[in-house]
Amino acid sequence: MEDVLEDFVRTVEEASARLLSLTDAEAAVPLAEGKWSAKETLGHLVDSAANNHQRFVRAQFKEDLVFQGYAQEDWVRAQDYQDEPWPLLVNLWKFYNLHLAHVIGRAPERERLRPRREHNLHEIGFAPVPADEPATLEHLMRDYVEHLKSHLSQIFEGGGQ
Numbered sequence: 485m486e487d488v489l490e491d492f493v494r495t496v497e498e499a500s501a502r503l504l505s506l507t508d509a510e511a512a513v514p515l516a517e518g519k520w521s522a523k524e525t526l527g528h529l530v531d532s533a534a535n536n537h538q539r540f541v542r543a544q545f546k547e548d549l550v551f552q553g554y555a556q557e558d559w560v561r562a563q564d565y566q567d568e569p570w571p572l573l574v575n576l577w578k579f580y581n582l583h584l585a586h587v588i589g590r591a592p593e594r595e596r597l598r599p600r601r602e603h604n605l606h607e608i609g610f611a612p613v614p615a616d617e618p619a620t621l622e623h624l625m626r627d628y629v630e631h632l633k634s635h636l637s638q639i640f641e642g643g644g645q
């Protein structure tokens with residue numbers, strides 16, 4: 485987990501500096517036709533952080549890894565990220581993720597690596613775990629970072645969802 489954490493923190497630090505160099509207007513342009521803008525994509529990552537924050541902590545106090553999903557498009561639409569100041573969004577995203585790095589770093593190994601037979605990571609995972617295979621909290625944490633990185637490349641290299 486150490487390797488992932490280091491890479492995670494560096495990714496967040498570097499990306500936030502790069503994101504802050506975009507103007508508000510640039511950040512509001514769709515990344516591809518009919519797709520989210522940088523603002524909406526980063527907003528989606530704030531939603532992901534908020535949902536996974538809950539999961540990372542709750543998982544330490546229960547047996548299973550069954551969590552509520554969230555309707556991503558609806559969440560982005562309901563919060564109107566397009567109309568929120570870009571620097572606020574970038575800093576919210578940055579500091580929320582630095583906190584999550586702290587949370588991940590504090591999760592005891594026995595909780596991170598304990599196999600959980602009951603889970604729904606085939607439904608809520610970015611890289612899904614089959615329903616009939618046990619999953620771990622550590623998988624969910626690594627999966628969270630992969631999801632974040634994939635959306636960052638959409639912002640920096642174009643594309644989008």
Ligand code: NI
Nearest residue numbers: 528556631635
């Ligand atoms: Ni996503």
